[in-house]
Amino acid sequence: xxxxxxxxxxxxxxxxxxxxLATVRVYARAVVDAYSLSxxxxxxxxxxxxxxxxxxxAVRYRDxxxxxxxxxxxLFENEGWGAVAATxxxxxxxxxxxxxHDDPSHGDAxxxxxxxxxxxxxxxxxxxxxxxxxxxxxxxRLPRYRESRLVREPDAYACGNCxxxxxxxxx
Ligand SMILES: [Zn+2]
Ligand SMILES: [Zn+2]
Numbered sequence: 013x014x015x016x017x018x019x020x021x022x023x024x025x026x027x028x029x030x031x032x033l034a035t036v037r038v039y040a041r042a043v044v045d046a047y048s049l050s051x052x053x054x055x056x057x058x059x060x061x062x063x064x065x066x067x068x069x070a071v072r073y074r075d076x077x078x079x080x081x082x083x084x085x086x087l088f089e090n091e092g093w094g095a096v097a098a099t100x101x102x103x104x105x106x107x108x109x110x111x112x113h114d115d116p117s118h119g120d121a122x123x124x125x126x127x128x129x130x131x132x133x134x135x136x137x138x139x140x141x142x143x144x145x146x147x148x149x150x151x152x153r154l155p156r157y158r159e160s161r162l163v164r165e166p167d168a169y170a171c172g173n174c175x176x177x178x179x180x181x182x183x
Pocket of ligand 2: 147148149150151152171172173174175176
């Protein structure tokens with residue numbers, strides 16, 4: 013048990029996707045061991061997505077079981093290994109909670125583990141949205157990538173969390 017330094021496993025572009033995934037796998041195994049997570053790194057398929065523009069990572073499921081973890085190549089190219097390592101930890105928490113509790117959410121259990129593993133609760137997005145719709149009363153912040161009605165007429169809506177008003181900002 014204890015801290016795993018992501019730096020020990022650091023890899024930087026340019027490298028092949030195979031090299032990248034090999035490093036990701038070794039790092040994932042170290043994280044699973046250090047935090048006693050229920051995740052079988054060898055049984056999971058580890059994949060690179062060259063198309064993902066916003067999602068840093070994702071878990072793919074089959075019949076409710078985690079089957080693959082996918083990491084966005086652009087995340088690696090744009091933000092480097094540190095961001096990839098944080099995303100690997102994030103996705104491993106999903107695998108763990110699905111396996112242990114059938115829980116795919118970012119709820120309380122996720123939050124606790126995200127805190128222990130030093131990763132974001134919402135780290136799966138890496139392209140800045142064009143608009144942020146923020147609650148004036150609480151911490152709710154909604155990214156929007158197109159000019160939806162919520163963006164055009166925030167006054168027509170209330171925060172689902174607290175009932176507060178929304179404001180719209182561009183980053
Ligand atoms: Zn997530
Ligand atoms: Zn609110």
